[in-house]
Amino acid sequence: MRTERNLTRLDRVFARLDREPERPAHIDVPKMSRHRVALFAGTLAFYLAIVWLVVITSWLVRLDWQVMFFRPYQQWAGIHWFVDYYVVLGQRGPTAVMVAAWLGWRSWRQHTLRPLLTLATSLLLLNVTVGAAKIGMGRLGPHYATTIGSNEMGLGGDIFPSGHTANAVVTWGILAYMASAPWARRWLSAVSAVTSLGVGMATVYLGTHWLSDVLLGWAAGLLILLALPWFEPLIARAETAVFDLRDRWRARGGGTAPAPLSPVETPVRLKPRPASQNETAARTQSETVARATPRAPVYLSPGPHTARSERTPVTPAGSRRPPQTDRIVRGTPTARPLTGG
Template identity: 50%
Template sequence: MRTQTNDAAPLGRPGKDVAGRSPERRWPPLTRTHKILFGAVIVLYAVVVVGVLTNSWMVALDWDTMLIRPYKRWPQLLPYLNVWIIAGQRGPSAIAACIWLVWRSHRARSMRPLLVMGTALLLLNMTVGGVKIVTGRLGPHYAHYMGSPELFAGGQIFPSGHTANSVVTWGVLAYLAVRHRRAGALVAGITAASIGLTTVYLGTHWISDVLAGWTAGVLVLLVLPLFEPVITSVDDRIQQLWRGRRGASQPSPAPATAQGWSGWDQAVRDELAGVGGFSDDQTDRPTGRPTGRRGIPG
Protein backbone atom coordinates (compact mmCIF):
# COMPACT_ATOMS: atom_id res chain seq x y z
CA MET A 1 0.00 0.00 0.00
CA ARG A 2 1.38 3.41 -0.92
CA THR A 3 1.21 6.13 1.65
CA GLN A 4 1.15 9.88 1.42
CA THR A 5 3.92 11.90 3.01
CA ASN A 6 3.92 15.44 4.27
CA ASP A 7 7.07 17.15 3.04
CA ALA A 8 6.27 20.23 5.10
CA ALA A 9 6.15 18.30 8.38
CA PRO A 10 9.01 19.03 10.79
CA LEU A 11 11.62 16.34 11.25
CA GLY A 12 11.61 14.49 14.55
CA ARG A 13 10.75 11.25 16.20
CA PRO A 14 7.80 9.29 14.76
CA GLY A 15 4.57 10.45 16.34
CA LYS A 16 6.13 13.58 17.87
CA ASP A 17 7.16 17.05 16.72
CA VAL A 18 10.60 18.63 17.01
CA ALA A 19 9.84 19.70 20.60
CA GLY A 20 9.04 16.12 21.58
CA ARG A 21 5.34 16.82 22.02
CA SER A 22 2.63 14.50 20.81
CA PRO A 23 0.73 15.91 17.83
CA GLU A 24 -2.58 17.50 18.65
CA ARG A 25 -5.59 15.56 17.43
CA ARG A 26 -8.00 17.66 15.46
CA TRP A 27 -11.52 16.58 14.72
CA PRO A 28 -13.27 18.29 11.83
CA PRO A 29 -15.94 20.77 12.95
CA LEU A 30 -19.58 19.88 12.58
CA THR A 31 -20.75 20.28 9.03
CA ARG A 32 -23.37 22.82 8.05
CA THR A 33 -25.87 20.02 7.41
CA HIS A 34 -25.18 18.62 10.89
CA LYS A 35 -25.78 22.02 12.49
CA ILE A 36 -29.00 22.60 10.53
CA LEU A 37 -30.29 19.15 11.46
CA PHE A 38 -29.37 19.71 15.09
CA GLY A 39 -31.23 23.01 15.17
CA ALA A 40 -34.30 21.54 13.45
CA VAL A 41 -34.50 18.63 15.90
CA ILE A 42 -34.15 20.97 18.88
CA VAL A 43 -37.01 23.11 17.56
CA LEU A 44 -39.19 20.02 17.05
CA TYR A 45 -38.38 18.77 20.56
CA ALA A 46 -39.23 22.18 22.04
CA VAL A 47 -42.52 22.29 20.12
CA VAL A 48 -43.57 18.92 21.52
CA VAL A 49 -42.57 19.76 25.09
CA VAL A 50 -44.23 23.18 25.04
CA GLY A 51 -47.32 21.70 23.37
CA VAL A 52 -47.75 19.22 26.20
CA LEU A 53 -47.00 21.72 28.96
CA THR A 54 -49.53 24.24 27.61
CA ASN A 55 -52.28 21.65 27.05
CA SER A 56 -52.42 22.51 23.35
CA TRP A 57 -53.66 20.58 20.31
CA MET A 58 -50.88 18.10 21.02
CA VAL A 59 -52.75 16.85 24.10
CA ALA A 60 -56.01 16.67 22.12
CA LEU A 61 -54.22 14.50 19.55
CA ASP A 62 -52.99 12.27 22.37
CA TRP A 63 -56.52 11.70 23.63
CA ASP A 64 -58.00 11.18 20.16
CA THR A 65 -55.44 8.48 19.47
CA MET A 66 -55.89 6.85 22.85
CA LEU A 67 -59.67 6.67 22.50
CA ILE A 68 -59.30 4.74 19.23
CA ARG A 69 -57.75 1.94 21.32
CA PRO A 70 -55.74 0.31 18.51
CA TYR A 71 -55.06 -2.82 20.58
CA LYS A 72 -58.82 -3.47 20.63
CA ARG A 73 -59.47 -2.47 17.02
CA TRP A 74 -56.71 -4.76 15.66
CA PRO A 75 -56.35 -7.47 18.32
CA GLN A 76 -54.75 -9.94 15.88
CA LEU A 77 -51.50 -7.92 16.10
CA LEU A 78 -51.34 -7.99 19.88
CA PRO A 79 -49.35 -11.25 20.39
CA TYR A 80 -46.65 -10.26 17.90
CA LEU A 81 -46.29 -6.67 19.06
CA ASN A 82 -46.14 -7.75 22.70
CA VAL A 83 -43.08 -9.82 21.85
CA TRP A 84 -41.59 -7.03 19.74
CA ILE A 85 -41.94 -4.40 22.47
CA ILE A 86 -40.25 -6.70 24.99
CA ALA A 87 -37.37 -7.28 22.57
CA GLY A 88 -37.05 -3.52 22.17
CA GLN A 89 -36.59 -2.87 25.88
CA ARG A 90 -33.22 -1.78 27.16
CA GLY A 91 -32.25 -5.17 28.60
CA PRO A 92 -32.67 -7.38 25.50
CA SER A 93 -31.52 -4.70 23.07
CA ALA A 94 -28.48 -3.85 25.21
CA ILE A 95 -27.46 -7.53 25.34
CA ALA A 96 -27.68 -7.84 21.55
CA ALA A 97 -25.79 -4.59 21.07
CA CYS A 98 -23.07 -5.49 23.59
CA ILE A 99 -22.36 -8.78 21.82
CA TRP A 100 -21.53 -6.87 18.64
CA LEU A 101 -19.66 -4.14 20.54
CA VAL A 102 -17.45 -6.64 22.37
CA TRP A 103 -16.64 -8.38 19.10
CA ARG A 104 -15.91 -5.02 17.46
CA SER A 105 -13.66 -3.94 20.34
CA HIS A 106 -11.77 -7.23 20.22
CA ARG A 107 -11.24 -7.01 16.47
CA ALA A 108 -10.06 -3.39 16.56
CA ARG A 109 -8.10 -3.81 19.84
CA SER A 110 -9.87 -0.73 21.11
CA MET A 111 -12.44 0.06 23.81
CA ARG A 112 -13.95 2.85 21.73
CA PRO A 113 -17.15 0.98 20.72
CA LEU A 114 -18.05 0.29 24.34
CA LEU A 115 -17.06 3.81 25.41
CA VAL A 116 -19.23 5.36 22.70
CA MET A 117 -22.24 3.30 23.75
CA GLY A 118 -21.64 4.09 27.43
CA THR A 119 -21.39 7.81 26.68
CA ALA A 120 -24.57 7.75 24.59
CA LEU A 121 -26.56 5.91 27.26
CA LEU A 122 -25.26 8.27 29.95
CA LEU A 123 -26.39 11.29 27.92
CA LEU A 124 -29.74 9.59 27.29
CA ASN A 125 -30.36 8.87 30.97
CA MET A 126 -29.40 12.40 32.01
CA THR A 127 -31.57 14.18 29.45
CA VAL A 128 -34.61 11.93 29.10
CA GLY A 129 -34.57 10.88 32.74
CA GLY A 130 -34.46 14.49 33.87
CA VAL A 131 -37.47 15.49 31.77
CA LYS A 132 -39.39 12.43 32.99
CA ILE A 133 -38.86 13.41 36.62
CA VAL A 134 -39.72 17.08 36.08
CA THR A 135 -42.91 16.50 34.07
CA GLY A 136 -44.20 13.53 36.10
CA ARG A 137 -46.69 12.58 33.38
CA LEU A 138 -49.03 9.59 33.64
CA GLY A 139 -49.60 7.15 30.80
CA PRO A 140 -52.91 6.56 28.98
CA HIS A 141 -53.88 3.57 31.14
CA TYR A 142 -53.54 5.66 34.30
CA ALA A 143 -55.10 8.91 33.09
CA HIS A 144 -57.58 10.54 35.46
CA TYR A 145 -59.30 13.39 33.57
CA MET A 146 -60.46 13.43 29.96
CA GLY A 147 -58.47 15.97 27.95
CA SER A 148 -55.89 16.51 30.69
CA PRO A 149 -52.13 16.34 29.91
CA GLU A 150 -51.75 14.36 33.17
CA LEU A 151 -48.63 16.27 34.20
CA PHE A 152 -46.94 16.50 37.63
CA ALA A 153 -48.85 13.44 38.84
CA GLY A 154 -45.88 11.25 39.79
CA GLY A 155 -45.58 9.40 36.48
CA GLN A 156 -42.46 8.90 34.36
CA ILE A 157 -43.86 8.49 30.88
CA PHE A 158 -42.73 11.62 29.00
CA PRO A 159 -40.61 11.35 26.86
CA SER A 160 -40.89 7.69 25.92
CA GLY A 161 -37.81 5.91 27.24
CA HIS A 162 -38.61 2.86 25.10
CA THR A 163 -38.48 4.98 21.97
CA ALA A 164 -35.44 7.08 22.89
CA ASN A 165 -33.48 4.00 23.94
CA SER A 166 -34.17 2.23 20.64
CA VAL A 167 -33.05 5.32 18.71
CA VAL A 168 -29.79 5.59 20.67
CA THR A 169 -28.94 1.88 20.91
CA TRP A 170 -29.39 1.02 17.26
CA GLY A 171 -28.24 4.45 16.11
CA VAL A 172 -24.91 3.97 17.89
CA LEU A 173 -24.43 0.62 16.14
CA ALA A 174 -24.92 2.36 12.80
CA TYR A 175 -22.61 5.18 13.95
CA LEU A 176 -19.83 2.67 14.71
CA ALA A 177 -20.28 0.58 11.58
CA VAL A 178 -17.28 0.52 9.26
CA ARG A 179 -19.09 -0.95 6.29
CA HIS A 180 -22.80 -0.92 5.41
CA ARG A 181 -23.32 2.24 7.47
CA ARG A 182 -26.27 3.41 5.39
CA ALA A 183 -27.98 0.05 5.68
CA GLY A 184 -27.36 0.12 9.43
CA ALA A 185 -28.87 3.59 9.69
CA LEU A 186 -31.94 2.44 7.76
CA VAL A 187 -32.42 -0.59 10.02
CA ALA A 188 -31.94 1.61 13.10
CA GLY A 189 -34.56 4.08 11.86
CA ILE A 190 -37.11 1.37 11.08
CA THR A 191 -36.55 -0.30 14.44
CA ALA A 192 -36.91 2.95 16.40
CA ALA A 193 -40.03 3.95 14.45
CA SER A 194 -41.71 0.57 14.96
CA ILE A 195 -40.91 0.48 18.69
CA GLY A 196 -42.44 3.92 19.20
CA LEU A 197 -45.58 3.14 17.22
CA THR A 198 -45.96 -0.17 19.07
CA THR A 199 -46.12 1.64 22.41
CA VAL A 200 -48.95 3.78 21.01
CA TYR A 201 -50.75 0.67 19.76
CA LEU A 202 -50.51 -0.94 23.21
CA GLY A 203 -51.67 2.26 24.92
CA THR A 204 -48.58 2.53 27.12
CA HIS A 205 -47.58 5.91 25.68
CA TRP A 206 -49.18 9.01 24.25
CA ILE A 207 -48.31 10.11 20.72
CA SER A 208 -46.46 13.12 22.13
CA ASP A 209 -44.39 10.80 24.35
CA VAL A 210 -43.17 8.97 21.26
CA LEU A 211 -42.45 12.17 19.31
CA ALA A 212 -40.44 13.49 22.24
CA GLY A 213 -38.62 10.14 22.55
CA TRP A 214 -37.65 10.12 18.88
CA THR A 215 -36.31 13.67 18.97
CA ALA A 216 -34.52 13.19 22.30
CA GLY A 217 -32.76 10.09 20.97
CA VAL A 218 -31.75 11.82 17.75
CA LEU A 219 -30.35 14.76 19.74
CA VAL A 220 -28.11 12.37 21.70
CA LEU A 221 -26.77 10.93 18.43
CA LEU A 222 -26.17 14.41 17.00
CA VAL A 223 -24.30 15.54 20.12
CA LEU A 224 -22.23 12.36 20.37
CA PRO A 225 -19.47 13.44 17.91
CA LEU A 226 -18.60 16.34 20.24
CA PHE A 227 -17.48 13.80 22.85
CA GLU A 228 -15.09 12.00 20.49
CA PRO A 229 -11.94 13.74 21.83
CA VAL A 230 -12.75 12.62 25.38
CA ILE A 231 -13.66 9.11 24.26
CA THR A 232 -10.43 8.74 22.29
CA SER A 233 -8.35 10.09 25.15
CA VAL A 234 -9.88 7.56 27.57
CA ASP A 235 -9.41 4.78 25.03
CA ASP A 236 -5.73 5.66 24.62
CA ARG A 237 -5.21 5.67 28.38
CA ILE A 238 -6.85 2.26 28.71
CA GLN A 239 -4.62 0.86 25.98
CA GLN A 240 -1.52 2.30 27.64
CA LEU A 241 -2.48 0.77 30.99
CA TRP A 242 -3.12 -2.57 29.30
CA ARG A 243 0.27 -2.49 27.59
CA GLY A 244 1.89 -1.59 30.90
CA ARG A 245 0.29 -4.55 32.64
CA ARG A 246 1.53 -6.85 29.90
CA GLY A 247 5.06 -5.68 30.53
CA ALA A 248 5.50 -3.26 27.65
CA SER A 249 7.79 -0.44 28.69
CA GLN A 250 6.34 2.14 26.29
CA PRO A 251 3.82 2.09 23.45
CA SER A 252 5.43 1.44 20.12
CA PRO A 253 5.85 4.64 18.06
CA ALA A 254 3.11 5.28 15.55
CA PRO A 255 4.05 5.15 11.89
CA ALA A 256 4.24 8.36 9.93
CA THR A 257 0.87 7.75 8.28
CA ALA A 258 -0.84 7.34 11.66
CA GLN A 259 0.29 10.54 13.34
CA GLY A 260 -2.62 11.95 15.32
CA TRP A 261 -4.70 8.82 14.85
CA SER A 262 -6.07 6.80 17.74
CA GLY A 263 -5.77 3.04 17.93
CA TRP A 264 -9.39 2.68 16.83
CA ASP A 265 -8.92 5.04 13.87
CA GLN A 266 -5.86 3.14 12.69
CA ALA A 267 -7.62 -0.23 13.09
CA VAL A 268 -10.59 0.97 11.01
CA ARG A 269 -8.23 2.46 8.45
CA ASP A 270 -6.33 -0.83 8.14
CA GLU A 271 -9.55 -2.84 7.99
CA LEU A 272 -10.98 -0.77 5.17
CA ALA A 273 -7.69 -1.00 3.29
CA GLY A 274 -7.60 -4.77 3.73
CA VAL A 275 -11.26 -5.38 2.86
CA GLY A 276 -11.77 -2.93 0.06
CA GLY A 277 -8.24 -2.84 -1.33
CA PHE A 278 -8.05 0.95 -1.20
CA SER A 279 -4.91 2.97 -0.65
CA ASP A 280 -4.54 6.53 0.55
CA ASP A 281 -4.20 7.90 -2.96
CA GLN A 282 -7.65 6.46 -3.77
CA THR A 283 -6.45 4.19 -6.57
CA ASP A 284 -7.51 0.68 -7.37
CA ARG A 285 -4.67 -1.77 -6.78
CA PRO A 286 -5.13 -3.99 -9.84
CA THR A 287 -5.76 -1.20 -12.35
CA GLY A 288 -4.44 1.97 -10.72
CA ARG A 289 -7.62 3.82 -11.74
CA PRO A 290 -9.30 6.27 -9.35
CA THR A 291 -12.10 4.64 -7.40
CA GLY A 292 -13.87 7.74 -6.16
CA ARG A 293 -13.92 6.34 -2.62
CA ARG A 294 -11.85 7.17 0.40
CA GLY A 295 -9.88 4.63 2.33
CA ILE A 296 -10.58 6.44 5.60
CA PRO A 297 -14.05 6.56 7.13
CA GLY A 298 -15.65 9.95 7.39
Protein backbone atom coordinates (compact mmCIF):
# COMPACT_ATOMS: atom_id res chain seq x y z
CA MET A 1 0.00 0.00 0.00
CA ARG A 2 1.47 3.36 -1.07
CA THR A 3 1.25 6.24 1.37
CA GLU A 4 1.98 9.92 0.69
CA ARG A 5 4.72 11.70 2.61
CA ASN A 6 3.63 14.40 5.03
CA LEU A 7 4.80 17.83 3.89
CA THR A 8 7.05 19.70 6.28
CA ARG A 9 7.04 23.46 6.79
CA LEU A 10 10.06 23.80 4.48
CA ASP A 11 8.27 21.84 1.74
CA ARG A 12 5.28 24.15 1.99
CA VAL A 13 7.54 27.19 1.75
CA PHE A 14 9.19 25.88 -1.42
CA ALA A 15 5.81 24.94 -2.89
CA ARG A 16 4.59 28.47 -2.27
CA LEU A 17 7.67 29.94 -3.90
CA ASP A 18 7.23 27.69 -6.94
CA ARG A 19 3.81 29.29 -7.50
CA GLU A 20 5.45 32.72 -7.81
CA PRO A 21 7.11 32.83 -11.25
CA GLU A 22 6.93 36.63 -11.31
CA ARG A 23 7.32 39.43 -8.83
CA PRO A 24 4.64 39.06 -6.14
CA ALA A 25 2.25 41.96 -6.00
CA HIS A 26 1.51 41.60 -2.28
CA ILE A 27 5.01 42.64 -1.17
CA ASP A 28 4.51 46.16 0.07
CA VAL A 29 7.24 48.78 0.20
CA PRO A 30 7.60 50.41 3.63
CA LYS A 31 6.68 54.07 3.68
CA MET A 32 7.78 56.90 5.93
CA SER A 33 4.73 56.99 8.20
CA ARG A 34 4.25 59.28 11.19
CA HIS A 35 5.15 56.46 13.54
CA ARG A 36 8.43 55.86 11.71
CA VAL A 37 9.19 59.58 11.62
CA ALA A 38 8.65 59.78 15.40
CA LEU A 39 10.98 56.81 15.93
CA PHE A 40 13.59 58.39 13.68
CA ALA A 41 13.42 61.68 15.57
CA GLY A 42 13.66 59.94 18.95
CA THR A 43 16.63 57.82 17.84
CA LEU A 44 18.37 60.89 16.45
CA ALA A 45 17.87 62.72 19.76
CA PHE A 46 19.30 59.71 21.60
CA TYR A 47 22.29 59.71 19.21
CA LEU A 48 23.03 63.38 19.81
CA ALA A 49 22.58 62.96 23.58
CA ILE A 50 25.20 60.17 23.69
CA VAL A 51 27.66 62.29 21.73
CA TRP A 52 27.06 65.28 24.02
CA LEU A 53 27.48 63.22 27.19
CA VAL A 54 30.82 61.90 25.94
CA VAL A 55 32.05 65.30 24.76
CA ILE A 56 31.43 66.96 28.16
CA THR A 57 32.99 63.98 30.02
CA SER A 58 29.84 63.25 32.02
CA TRP A 59 28.80 60.28 34.13
CA LEU A 60 28.71 58.12 30.98
CA VAL A 61 32.47 58.50 30.54
CA ARG A 62 33.04 57.59 34.18
CA LEU A 63 30.88 54.49 33.64
CA ASP A 64 33.03 53.60 30.63
CA TRP A 65 36.16 53.69 32.79
CA GLN A 66 34.57 51.64 35.55
CA VAL A 67 33.59 48.91 33.10
CA MET A 68 37.08 48.98 31.61
CA PHE A 69 38.75 48.58 35.03
CA PHE A 70 36.36 45.75 35.84
CA ARG A 71 37.90 43.76 32.96
CA PRO A 72 35.03 41.39 32.10
CA TYR A 73 37.33 39.16 30.03
CA GLN A 74 39.17 38.31 33.26
CA GLN A 75 36.11 38.05 35.48
CA TRP A 76 34.36 35.55 33.17
CA ALA A 77 37.26 33.93 31.37
CA GLY A 78 35.32 30.72 30.73
CA ILE A 79 33.15 32.26 28.00
CA HIS A 80 36.00 33.94 26.18
CA TRP A 81 36.03 31.32 23.40
CA PHE A 82 32.29 31.74 22.79
CA VAL A 83 32.51 35.54 22.65
CA ASP A 84 35.34 35.33 20.11
CA TYR A 85 33.03 33.43 17.75
CA TYR A 86 29.89 35.40 18.57
CA VAL A 87 31.47 38.75 17.75
CA VAL A 88 31.85 37.60 14.12
CA LEU A 89 28.11 38.27 13.75
CA GLY A 90 29.02 41.95 13.72
CA GLN A 91 31.88 41.84 11.21
CA ARG A 92 30.96 43.44 7.93
CA GLY A 93 32.47 40.89 5.56
CA PRO A 94 30.95 37.59 6.79
CA THR A 95 27.56 39.07 7.66
CA ALA A 96 27.25 40.90 4.34
CA VAL A 97 28.03 37.70 2.42
CA MET A 98 25.48 35.64 4.36
CA VAL A 99 22.68 38.20 4.11
CA ALA A 100 23.46 38.91 0.43
CA ALA A 101 23.21 35.19 -0.36
CA TRP A 102 19.73 35.00 1.16
CA LEU A 103 18.51 38.24 -0.45
CA GLY A 104 20.04 37.21 -3.78
CA TRP A 105 18.06 33.98 -3.68
CA ARG A 106 14.90 35.97 -2.94
CA SER A 107 15.66 38.31 -5.84
CA TRP A 108 16.04 35.35 -8.19
CA ARG A 109 12.86 33.65 -7.01
CA GLN A 110 10.73 36.81 -7.08
CA HIS A 111 12.25 38.36 -10.23
CA THR A 112 13.12 41.65 -8.55
CA LEU A 113 16.36 43.40 -7.61
CA ARG A 114 14.88 45.32 -4.70
CA PRO A 115 16.30 43.08 -1.91
CA LEU A 116 19.87 43.34 -3.19
CA LEU A 117 19.59 47.04 -4.01
CA THR A 118 18.18 47.77 -0.55
CA LEU A 119 21.07 45.90 1.07
CA ALA A 120 23.59 47.79 -1.05
CA THR A 121 21.97 51.12 -0.15
CA SER A 122 21.99 50.36 3.57
CA LEU A 123 25.64 49.27 3.54
CA LEU A 124 26.59 52.40 1.60
CA LEU A 125 24.82 54.60 4.14
CA LEU A 126 26.48 52.66 6.95
CA ASN A 127 29.98 53.17 5.56
CA VAL A 128 29.43 56.86 4.90
CA THR A 129 27.73 57.88 8.15
CA VAL A 130 29.54 55.67 10.65
CA GLY A 131 32.89 56.12 8.92
CA ALA A 132 32.54 59.91 8.93
CA ALA A 133 31.58 59.90 12.64
CA LYS A 134 34.55 57.70 13.55
CA ILE A 135 37.04 59.90 11.73
CA GLY A 136 35.43 63.15 12.86
CA MET A 137 35.38 62.34 16.60
CA GLY A 138 38.67 60.39 16.67
CA ARG A 139 38.15 58.64 20.00
CA LEU A 140 40.68 56.11 21.27
CA GLY A 141 39.65 52.66 22.50
CA PRO A 142 40.13 51.23 26.00
CA HIS A 143 43.38 49.46 25.11
CA TYR A 144 44.92 52.69 23.80
CA ALA A 145 43.59 55.17 26.41
CA THR A 146 46.14 57.72 27.60
CA THR A 147 44.53 59.63 30.51
CA ILE A 148 42.34 58.03 33.16
CA GLY A 149 38.91 59.65 33.32
CA SER A 150 39.16 61.50 30.00
CA ASN A 151 36.85 61.01 27.05
CA GLU A 152 39.81 60.30 24.70
CA MET A 153 38.20 62.37 21.94
CA GLY A 154 40.11 63.94 19.04
CA LEU A 155 43.19 61.76 19.44
CA GLY A 156 43.07 59.99 16.07
CA GLY A 157 41.05 56.92 17.09
CA ASP A 158 38.26 55.27 15.11
CA ILE A 159 36.06 53.39 17.56
CA PHE A 160 33.23 55.86 18.29
CA PRO A 161 30.57 54.72 17.38
CA SER A 162 31.02 50.95 17.39
CA GLY A 163 31.15 49.64 13.83
CA HIS A 164 30.44 46.05 14.92
CA THR A 165 27.21 47.08 16.62
CA ALA A 166 26.01 49.34 13.81
CA ASN A 167 26.81 46.69 11.22
CA ALA A 168 24.91 44.02 13.18
CA VAL A 169 21.86 46.30 13.44
CA VAL A 170 21.85 47.01 9.68
CA THR A 171 22.72 43.60 8.22
CA TRP A 172 20.40 41.57 10.43
CA GLY A 173 17.74 44.27 10.60
CA ILE A 174 17.51 44.38 6.80
CA LEU A 175 15.96 40.91 6.94
CA ALA A 176 13.16 42.28 9.11
CA TYR A 177 12.84 45.30 6.82
CA MET A 178 12.40 43.07 3.75
CA ALA A 179 9.94 40.66 5.42
CA SER A 180 6.51 40.64 3.79
CA ALA A 181 4.43 39.21 6.65
CA PRO A 182 3.82 41.46 9.70
CA TRP A 183 4.50 38.65 12.19
CA ALA A 184 7.81 37.84 10.49
CA ARG A 185 8.79 41.50 10.59
CA ARG A 186 8.09 41.72 14.32
CA TRP A 187 10.00 38.55 15.18
CA LEU A 188 12.96 39.40 12.96
CA SER A 189 13.10 42.91 14.43
CA ALA A 190 13.32 41.50 17.94
CA VAL A 191 15.96 38.94 16.93
CA SER A 192 18.10 41.54 15.16
CA ALA A 193 17.88 43.93 18.13
CA VAL A 194 18.98 41.23 20.59
CA THR A 195 21.74 40.02 18.25
CA SER A 196 23.14 43.51 17.71
CA LEU A 197 23.11 44.34 21.43
CA GLY A 198 24.80 41.01 22.11
CA VAL A 199 27.52 41.85 19.59
CA GLY A 200 28.01 45.23 21.26
CA MET A 201 28.30 43.67 24.72
CA ALA A 202 30.79 41.17 23.27
CA THR A 203 33.07 44.04 22.19
CA VAL A 204 32.80 45.56 25.70
CA TYR A 205 33.66 42.15 27.19
CA LEU A 206 36.75 41.89 24.98
CA GLY A 207 37.80 45.44 25.85
CA THR A 208 37.82 46.74 22.27
CA HIS A 209 35.00 49.30 22.79
CA TRP A 210 33.64 51.57 25.51
CA LEU A 211 30.06 51.08 26.63
CA SER A 212 29.12 54.43 25.10
CA ASP A 213 30.53 53.24 21.74
CA VAL A 214 28.04 50.40 21.75
CA LEU A 215 25.07 52.65 22.57
CA LEU A 216 26.01 55.08 19.80
CA GLY A 217 26.59 52.27 17.28
CA TRP A 218 23.20 50.77 18.04
CA ALA A 219 21.54 54.18 17.48
CA ALA A 220 23.53 54.74 14.26
CA GLY A 221 22.40 51.43 12.75
CA LEU A 222 18.78 52.01 13.77
CA LEU A 223 18.80 55.44 12.11
CA ILE A 224 19.83 53.84 8.81
CA LEU A 225 17.03 51.27 8.96
CA LEU A 226 14.44 53.91 9.83
CA ALA A 227 15.60 56.18 6.99
CA LEU A 228 15.46 53.51 4.26
CA PRO A 229 11.90 54.36 3.08
CA TRP A 230 13.20 57.76 1.95
CA PHE A 231 15.48 55.92 -0.49
CA GLU A 232 12.83 53.58 -1.89
CA PRO A 233 12.06 55.80 -4.95
CA LEU A 234 15.77 55.85 -5.78
CA ILE A 235 15.94 52.06 -5.41
CA ALA A 236 12.92 51.65 -7.71
CA ARG A 237 14.51 53.88 -10.37
CA ALA A 238 17.78 51.97 -10.12
CA GLU A 239 15.94 48.66 -10.56
CA THR A 240 14.10 49.97 -13.63
CA ALA A 241 17.37 51.24 -15.12
CA VAL A 242 19.08 47.88 -14.59
CA PHE A 243 16.23 45.95 -16.23
CA ASP A 244 16.12 48.40 -19.16
CA LEU A 245 19.85 47.97 -19.66
CA ARG A 246 19.44 44.20 -19.60
CA ASP A 247 16.68 44.36 -22.22
CA ARG A 248 18.84 46.53 -24.49
CA TRP A 249 21.74 44.08 -24.21
CA ARG A 250 19.45 41.17 -25.06
CA ALA A 251 18.02 43.02 -28.06
CA ARG A 252 21.49 43.93 -29.25
CA GLY A 253 22.75 40.38 -28.81
CA GLY A 254 19.80 38.90 -30.75
CA GLY A 255 20.69 40.70 -34.02
CA THR A 256 22.54 39.13 -36.99
CA ALA A 257 25.02 41.90 -37.58
CA PRO A 258 28.44 40.48 -38.57
CA ALA A 259 31.30 40.93 -36.18
CA PRO A 260 33.84 43.59 -37.20
CA LEU A 261 36.95 42.23 -38.89
CA SER A 262 40.40 42.83 -37.55
CA PRO A 263 42.80 45.02 -39.56
CA VAL A 264 44.57 41.89 -40.83
CA GLU A 265 41.32 40.28 -42.03
CA THR A 266 39.88 43.41 -43.65
CA PRO A 267 39.37 42.61 -47.35
CA VAL A 268 40.92 44.92 -49.88
CA ARG A 269 38.43 46.20 -52.44
CA LEU A 270 39.98 46.48 -55.89
CA LYS A 271 38.61 48.65 -58.63
CA PRO A 272 36.82 46.41 -61.19
CA ARG A 273 38.45 46.14 -64.62
CA PRO A 274 36.15 47.12 -67.49
CA ALA A 275 35.09 43.99 -69.41
CA SER A 276 35.81 43.72 -73.12
CA GLN A 277 33.17 43.17 -75.84
CA ASN A 278 33.99 39.45 -76.25
CA GLU A 279 33.77 38.82 -72.46
CA THR A 280 30.42 40.59 -72.29
CA ALA A 281 29.02 38.47 -75.13
CA ALA A 282 30.29 35.23 -73.56
CA ARG A 283 28.80 36.14 -70.16
CA THR A 284 25.43 36.94 -71.76
CA GLN A 285 25.43 33.60 -73.63
CA SER A 286 26.28 31.61 -70.45
CA GLU A 287 23.49 33.34 -68.47
CA THR A 288 21.00 32.53 -71.26
CA VAL A 289 21.99 28.85 -71.23
CA ALA A 290 21.76 28.70 -67.43
CA ARG A 291 18.22 30.12 -67.47
CA ALA A 292 17.14 27.70 -70.17
CA THR A 293 18.53 24.61 -68.43
CA PRO A 294 16.00 23.17 -65.95
CA ARG A 295 17.29 22.75 -62.43
CA ALA A 296 16.92 19.53 -60.50
CA PRO A 297 14.85 19.61 -57.31
CA VAL A 298 16.70 20.39 -54.11
CA TYR A 299 16.05 17.00 -52.60
CA LEU A 300 17.71 15.30 -55.64
CA SER A 301 20.88 17.38 -55.65
CA PRO A 302 21.68 18.55 -52.13
CA GLY A 303 25.33 19.28 -52.90
CA PRO A 304 27.57 20.31 -55.79
CA HIS A 305 27.62 17.82 -58.72
CA THR A 306 30.98 16.26 -59.67
CA ALA A 307 32.02 14.27 -62.68
CA ARG A 308 32.40 10.48 -62.44
CA SER A 309 36.15 10.70 -63.00
CA GLU A 310 36.50 13.14 -60.08
CA ARG A 311 34.74 10.93 -57.56
CA THR A 312 36.68 8.78 -55.10
CA PRO A 313 36.14 5.08 -55.82
CA VAL A 314 34.42 3.29 -52.99
CA THR A 315 34.88 -0.45 -52.57
CA PRO A 316 31.72 -2.08 -51.22
CA ALA A 317 32.18 -4.14 -48.09
CA GLY A 318 31.39 -7.84 -48.30
CA SER A 319 30.49 -9.99 -51.27
CA ARG A 320 28.27 -8.80 -54.12
CA ARG A 321 26.81 -12.30 -54.71
CA PRO A 322 23.38 -13.05 -53.29
CA PRO A 323 23.34 -15.47 -50.39
CA GLN A 324 22.97 -19.18 -51.42
CA THR A 325 21.88 -21.63 -48.80
CA ASP A 326 22.81 -24.76 -50.77
CA ARG A 327 26.33 -23.65 -51.68
CA ILE A 328 29.19 -25.29 -49.79
CA VAL A 329 31.91 -22.95 -48.68
CA ARG A 330 35.37 -23.85 -49.98
CA GLY A 331 37.58 -25.44 -47.35
CA THR A 332 34.74 -26.98 -45.34
CA PRO A 333 35.38 -30.67 -44.66
CA THR A 334 32.67 -32.94 -46.05
CA ALA A 335 31.87 -36.59 -45.39
CA ARG A 336 32.94 -38.89 -48.24
CA PRO A 337 30.97 -42.02 -49.15
CA LEU A 338 32.56 -45.24 -47.98
CA THR A 339 33.63 -47.72 -50.70
CA GLY A 340 33.90 -51.44 -50.38
CA GLY A 341 31.83 -53.91 -48.56
